Amino acid sequence: MSDDRHHVYDDIVEHDNKLPLWWQITLYGAILFGLVYWFGRRMEAIQSPAQAYSAEVAAQRAADAERARARGTIDDAMLATLSKDPALVARGKETFVTTCAPCHRPDGGGNIGPNLTDAYWLHGAKPTDLYRDVSEGIVAKGMPTWGPMLGDVKVQEVVAYVMVIENTNVAGGKAPQGELAVK
Ligand code: HEC
Structure with missing residues (x-):
């Protein structure tokens, strides 16, 4: 599970743990979401919260x-x-x-x-x-x-x-x- 990296300081041993899969999915998923969202906003395919709000208000009015x-x-x-x-x-x-x-x-x-x-x-x-x-x-x-x-x-x-x-x-x-x- 963990490798000892033979690096000890003040009795603290540094390990090189493999990151759990759920953690990696969260990280790369967040990066992917960020890219897609950023691109979508750039291309005006996704509304900003303010735009979505005024569109909703306009529809209601x-x-x-x-x-x-x-x-x-x-x-x-x-x-x-x-x-x-x-x-x-x-x-x-x-x-x-x-x-x-x-x-x-x-x-x-x-x-x-x-x-x-x-x-x-x-x-x-x-x-x-x-x-x-x-x-x-x-x-x-x-x-x-x-x-x-x-x-x-x-x-x-x-x-x-x-x-x-x-x-x-x-x-x-x-x-x-x-x-x-x-x-
Ligand atoms: C040919 C000129 C002319 C056009 C075109 C015209 N108006 Fe007028 N309008 C007047 C004049 C002159 C008065 C002032 C009447 C008076 O002195 O009692 C007036 C008065 C008004 C008033 C009342 C203002 C007040 O002080 O009570 C409104 C409201 C108004 N116009 C709206 C419009 C709208 C809306 C349009 C377009 C659909 C329009 N007018 C097109 C000449 C025009």
């Missing part, structure tokens, strides 16, 4: 949004739930950049239309106020009626996006108009 929509009532809570779904908000941003940007600037800072990134609102700050503004428009003031043009799903998505950019105060935005929203 999407499921919540789906359920809120399925209830069929558009209220503040429903729109707030939609605004927490990153994929839905990203679709809203696409609509915003293509449809709303000419008047509100691509970043929402305002142009002909008001700055949507401050905390001030002309027509109310509640999610349902934004939904009404976008869906029905404020025609007399030059804000078109988007409901029939975009369809309800896109209107909900773009409102969710506006809820996310509210209060981000982008640089060079238009001066505040309307009333400070107390939330």
